[in-house]
Amino acid sequence: METITEHPEPKYEILPKTSTNGEAAGNLLEVAMGPHHPSTHGVFRMDVVLDGEKVVKLKPVFGYLHRNHEKIAENTTYLGSMPYTDRLDYLCSMTNNWAYALSVEKLAGLQPPERAEYIRVITAELTRLVNHTCLVGFLLQDMGALGTPLMYAFREREWILDLFEALSGSRMMCNYMRFGGCRVDLPAGWIEQAKKAVDSYSGFLDEFEKFLTENEILVARTQGVGVLSSELAINASITGPMLRASGVNYDIRKVDKYGIYERFDFRVPLGDHGDVYDRYMIRLLEMRESVKILNQALRDIPAGPIIDPKAKIRGFRPKAGEAYGRIEGPKGELGFYLISDGSPNPYRYRVRPPSLINLTVLEDMCLGQDVADAVIILGSVDIVLGEVDR
Amino acid sequence: MLGEGIIKGMAETARNFLGSYTDPARLVTVEFPEEKVPAKENARSFPFLIFDGDDAAKGLRCVACQICEKECPPKCIYITKSKDKKPDYVGKSQFYPAVFDIDISVCMSCQICVEVCPFEAIKMDTEFELSNTDRFGGLLFDKQKLAKPNEHYHKIHPTEAAEVDGRLGAEKAKLEAKAKADAEAKVKAAAAAAIPKPAPDSSAPAVVK
Ligand code: SF4
Ligand code: SF4
Numbered sequence: 001m002e003t004i005t006e007h008p009e010p011k012y013e014i015l016p017k018t019s020t021n022g023e024a025a026g027n028l029l030e031v032a033m034g035p036h037h038p039s040t041h042g043v044f045r046m047d048v049v050l051d052g053e054k055v056v057k058l059k060p061v062f063g064y065l066h067r068n069h070e071k072i073a074e075n076t077t078y079l080g081s082m083p084y085t086d087r088l089d090y091l092c093s094m095t096n097n098w099a100y101a102l103s104v105e106k107l108a109g110l111q112p113p114e115r116a117e118y119i120r121v122i123t124a125e126l127t128r129l130v131n132h133t134c135l136v137g138f139l140l141q142d143m144g145a146l147g148t149p150l151m152y153a154f155r156e157r158e159w160i161l162d163l164f165e166a167l168s169g170s171r172m173m174c175n176y177m178r179f180g181g182c183r184v185d186l187p188a189g190w191i192e193q194a195k196k197a198v199d200s201y202s203g204f205l206d207e208f209e210k211f212l213t214e215n216e217i218l219v220a221r222t223q224g225v226g227v228l229s230s231e232l233a234i235n236a237s238i239t240g241p242m243l244r245a246s247g248v249n250y251d252i253r254k255v256d257k258y259g260i261y262e263r264f265d266f267r268v269p270l271g272d273h274g275d276v277y278d279r280y281m282i283r284l285l286e287m288r289e290s291v292k293i294l295n296q297a298l299r300d301i302p303a304g305p306i307i308d309p310k311a312k313i314r315g316f317r318p319k320a321g322e323a324y325g326r327i328e329g330p331k332g333e334l335g336f337y338l339i340s341d342g343s344p345n346p347y348r349y350r351v352r353p354p355s356l357i358n359l360t361v362l363e364d365m366c367l368g369q370d371v372a373d374a375v376i377i378l379g380s381v382d383i384v385l386g387e388v389d390r
Numbered sequence: 391m392l393g394e395g396i397i398k399g400m401a402e403t404a405r406n407f408l409g410s411y412t413d414p415a416r417l418v419t420v421e422f423p424e425e426k427v428p429a430k431e432n433a434r435s436f437p438f439l440i441f442d443g444d445d446a447a448k449g450l451r452c453v454a455c456q457i458c459e460k461e462c463p464p465k466c467i468y469i470t471k472s473k474d475k476k477p478d479y480v481g482k483s484q485f486y487p488a489v490f491d492i493d494i495s496v497c498m499s500c501q502i503c504v505e506v507c508p509f510e511a512i513k514m515d516t517e518f519e520l521s522n523t524d525r526f527g528g529l530l531f532d533k534q535k536l537a538k539p540n541e542h543y544h545k546i547h548p549t550e551a552a553e554v555d556g557r558l559g560a561e562k563a564k565l566e567a568k569a570k571a572d573a574e575a576k577v578k579a580a581a582a583a584a585i586p587k588p589a590p591d592s593s594a595p596a597v598v599k
Contacts, residue, residue, distance in 0.1 A: 079505075082502075152406070165430050187549075211402040211403070214394070215398075314508070
């Protein structure tokens with residue numbers, strides 16, 4: 001694929017030189033949106049400089065939720081960081097667990113058994129459903145469809161959280177995966193329950209689409225807004241649904257084939273324009289593909305052990321070395337880079353958070369748009385501040 | 391036609407709204423304090439210490455090995471080992487925790503302590519209505535408050551508890567069998583010693599002083 005190294009110039013340029021430091025000059029107005037703005041989905045601030053209604057400059061300010069995740073992880077055992085990964089992107093604890101478990105498995109040379117791999121795929125795809133459902137609900141809420149779509153989305157999410165609770169004991173902070181497998185086996189009747197939830201999901205998606213996708217207001221608000229070109233998306237290392245909405249065919253489930261994803265038949269939906277509408281539609285289409293994967297995985301899951309017999313709970317010390325494990329999280333490429341010096345704690349622990357990196361193009365997408373559109377553009381990026389700030 | 395999509399959406403909302411009056415399956419929430427959803431079998435809130443028998447002070451399974459204290463990610467467990475020993479649940483002489491505190495305002499319900507405990511002594515409770523007006527003392531659970539009988543464990547996690555009990559029972563039976571075999575061997579050895587000219591044990595390594 002052809003890459004362009006030059007950063008494209010912002011299209012909208014009316015600023016006199018004096019105001020580039022953010023100071024209001026003449027008819028420009030500087031507004032701090034956040035950190036407690038309902039549209040920022042957490043504690044996040046956008047410093048915008050406005051010319052009337054148009055955004056001429058935007059600076060994302062984050063770090064309000066910094067918890068020192070990486071340093072804490074370097075001072076605790078490998079297993080001890082697992083519950084902290086739940087709290088990175090708190091909507092998707094299962095995929096966070098998987099990404100971390102994957103890198104430690106690479107480091108220690110563990111191989112999860114067949115059943116564990118299936119359970120991982122099932123929980124990860126359920127997590128994708130949860131995340132995308134929440135995202136479309138919040139996005140529509142940002143657009144002014146107050147309450148109703150979000151509540152419908154949360155109603156569906158509830159069935160999946162019930163499944164997570166039955167499996168792992170917790171609805172959101174699952175702490176379920178272990179190095180070399182999973183913590184506990186599926187409880188009796190879980191698969192039937194999951195099948196029921198997955199079966200009803202296509203119906204919900206149809207309902208949801210009937211409800212809003214053709215809505216004239218939604219189309220008017222989203223089409224052509226917040227366009228992200230594929231060149232910029234590639235150059236800025238955007239991953240996940242954001243990248244695919246810009247028309248770049250890159251899905252780590254297909255590229256890396258981690259776990260057992262190569263066994264499943266699913267397609268990667270791609271957008272055409274890279275605008276907010278495409279990013280909204282991509283999520284809906286991806287949910288349909290997830291339902292497809294889930295149907296296959298729930299049909300094929302074998303019996304057997306759920307953890308590698310070599311895996312150790314106490315006194316786990318991988319040999320010295322380094323490893324990078326990455327998965328296609330619901331928000332993009334989630335990776336953990338670990339360096340081991342043979343001690344019980346990692347020497348270096350680094351998270352590649354998709355939310356943070358996807359956020360870096362926020363200004364490019366917002367320039368020249370109305371300030372009201374900046375809100376939905378931010379919504380369509382899909383950030384969780386727990387992961388951005390860590 | 392302009393507005394068609396909006397009308398379609400409104401129809402969908404109306405269907406959901408009216409549906410909630412006719413179909414109980416469409417009602418997805420419960421009125422919380424009056425009505426409660428029963429806890430799932432695997433549900434977890436905060437840890438508690440198991441004791442066998444009726445006396446919490448005597449039957450506590452914890453042997454104060456302090457593994458959970460070390461492994462707890464936010465370090466909210468505090469243990470002081472006892473000076474003396476007393477018999478544990480299998481009858482072996484063991485230390486016991488003189489102090490065992492968990493600060494549940496720090497605990498993040500991660501269950502790591504349960505996983506690392508080699509003695510099945512600490513398990514997760516499902517009780518979650520623990521709000522308290524005393525934020526220092528009220529949320530610092532000590533040994534007395536943490537100790538709960540094995541029956542409680544059976545009540546909240548029946549499958550898991552049955553499995554654990556089976557394992558512990560097997561362990562205990564094995565230990566007893568071994569103790570019996572040892573006793574028999576001792577009797578035999580004593581009998582052998584009574585016979586003059588005992589054969590020197592050639593397999594024993596020579597002790598170099
Ligand atoms: S549940 Fe987790 S945080 Fe709480 S005491 Fe156990 S190990 Fe510590
Ligand atoms: S609860 Fe278990 S791990 Fe913790 S000190 Fe007691 S015996 Fe050891």
